[in-house]
Amino acid sequence: MPELPEVETVRRDLTAVILHQKIKSVKILSQPTIKNSPALFLRILKNNEFVKIERIGKLLIFNLANGKNYLLVHLKMTGQLIYDSGKNVVVGGHSLNKNRTEEMVKPQRSTRVYFIFADGSRLFFNDQRRFGYLKIVDYNELEKIKSKYGLEPLTPEFKKDKWRQIFSGRKKNVKALLLDQSLVAGVGNIYADEVLFASGILPNRLANSLKLVEIDKIFKNLQIILARAIAERGTTFNNYVDGHGRKGGFVNFLKVYGRKGQNCKKCKTPLKSTKVAGRGTIYCIKCQK
DNA sequence: CCTTGTGTTCTCCG
DNA sequence: CCGGAGAACACAAG
Numbered sequence: 308m309p310e311l312p313e314v315e316t317v318r319r320d321l322t323a324v325i326l327h328q329k330i331k332s333v334k335i336l337s338q339p340t341i342k343n344s345p346a347l348f349l350r351i352l353k354n355n356e357f358v359k360i361e362r363i364g365k366l367l368i369f370n371l372a373n374g375k376n377y378l379l380v381h382l383k384m385t386g387q388l389i390y391d392s393g394k395n396v397v398v399g400g401h402s403l404n405k406n407r408t409e410e411m412v413k414p415q416r417s418t419r420v421y422f423i424f425a426d427g428s429r430l431f432f433n434d435q436r437r438f439g440y441l442k443i444v445d446y447n448e449l450e451k452i453k454s455k456y457g458l459e460p461l462t463p464e465f466k467k468d469k470w471r472q473i474f475s476g477r478k479k480n481v482k483a484l485l486l487d488q489s490l491v492a493g494v495g496n497i498y499a500d501e502v503l504f505a506s507g508i509l510p511n512r513l514a515n516s517l518k519l520v521e522i523d524k525i526f527k528n529l530q531i532i533l534a535r536a537i538a539e540r541g542t543t544f545n546n547y548v549d550g551h552g553r554k555g556g557f558v559n560f561l562k563v564y565g566r567k568g569q570n571c572k573k574c575k576t577p578l579k580s581t582k583v584a585g586r587g588t589i590y591c592i593k594c595q596k
Numbered sequence: 597c598c599t600t601g602t603g604t605t606c607t608c609c610g
Numbered sequence: 611c612c613g614g615a616g617a618a619c620a621c622a623a624g
Contacts, residue, residue, distance in 0.1 A: 308600060365601075384600050384622090436622045438601070479616060487616095488602075496600065545599085585618075586600070 309382040310365060311460065311493025312536035313547050313555060317388050318362045320550025321430070324390050327356050327372075329425040337419035340434065342442035351376050351443050352422070364456050364492030368449065377449050379442045385417075385545075386432065386439030389552045393427045435546065457490040460529055461537075470526045474514045481517065481525070482510035483584035494529070496586050497542055497564045502528045504563045509595045510583040535560065563589040 309317070333352050335341055341348050356372040367388075369378040380388065414421055417433040420441055424430070432441060444452070458465055458473070473490050474481075484490055485499040494502070503510050505528040508521055517525075541547060541555030544565055548554060558565075562572050567580040571591040578589050 310601095381601085383602075435624080436600090438622065477615090483616080486601085587598085 308384055308495055308497060308544065309386065309541075309547050310495035310498050311362075312498070312533055312539075312557065313541035313549075314362055314365045314367060314382065314493070315537050316541045316555065317382075317550045318360050318367055321388060321390060322360050324392065324428075324550070325357055325424070325430060326360075327358065328428070330355050330357075330422055331425050332423045334414070334421050334423070335419075336414060336421075337434075337437065340419040340432070340437065340440055342440050348441075348443060352378070363453055363459065364488050365495070366452070366456075375445055377444050377446075379440075379444060379449075379452070380432070381440055382434070383436070383438035383440075385435040387417075387434070387546070387548050387552075388550060389431045389433065389548065390550050391429045391431065393429065455489055456492040457488060459492050460494075460533055465530070467523065467526055471519065471522055474517055474522050477514040479514055480511045480583060481508060481514050482586070482588060484514045485525075485529075486584055486586070491529075493533070496588075497544065497561070498529075498532060498536065499586075500564045500589055501532050501562060504591060504595060505532060507595055510588050510590055511581075563591065565589070 330352050333349055335345055335348065338345060351371070351373070357369045357378070358372050359370040361368040361370065365381065367380040369380065371377060382388070414431060415433055417435045418431050419434050419437070420432040422430040432439070458469055473484065477484060482499050482503065485494045485502065486496070500510070502525060506521065506524040508517070508525065536542060536557040539555060539557040539560065540549055540553070542557040542561065543554035544558060563578055566578050567589050568577055570576065571578055571594055574591065574593050576591055576593045579592050581588050581590070
């Protein structure tokens, strides 16, 4: 599940390889994935270039060289953006493209859209469950979408007083608050559970019941955990891969997510599983209050 | 049946 | 009756 650290990893990976490359052609294999008419989509992208890649929450924003359009890409649950340079690439000691054949460079079953650049390299958008999308917007539409997002962690604007403000008078539980993109951008189920465990707070606590010291703990741990997850190139639990098709390493640092029934790493008590904010939730009954 | 991110819709409350 | 908040539902496919 791509959340802020995973999307940021993809953003950085692709920034290093696709900027200022002329887009020679675009193949649309799944029409519903494109939230524009295919004609418009192709017209804008063909012979254009990506000049910058930004991110807000879990949304990627590819700035185009024409100066007025932006390609939005949301990976949702199973989306992947994988760059293939077309050259021999060594990953984990294996030469992926050795003895490349026409067969090998074909799109995969889950490929919905792909781009071919002038130098022959390609960018694949794969999405098994077809929740993800690509959408070309103009500046006004972009600003409208941006305005719906809340505080962006890991930016200078992420300040403690603004954070406390989010909690005050809010009646929803703290996990639902963390998942609410209009309050704080980029947190999904994995990092919500991890941050709450690190902060020693039960996911079903109501936001307005938290003491300031508890709110501040979440503030701190959210930044620490997201930064660490980016350093580890994200969490690959099921489907996520980075901009080169490689897995992320933060899965080795997860303390609660996906560890239902296993012993708490802090106190050895078996972790409990429940549903909070409509999502599967893992927590330690002893370490979280 | 479960899984999840988000847009939409419904419901409640003041 | 309006608006906001929050919860519930819809979506896809393995």
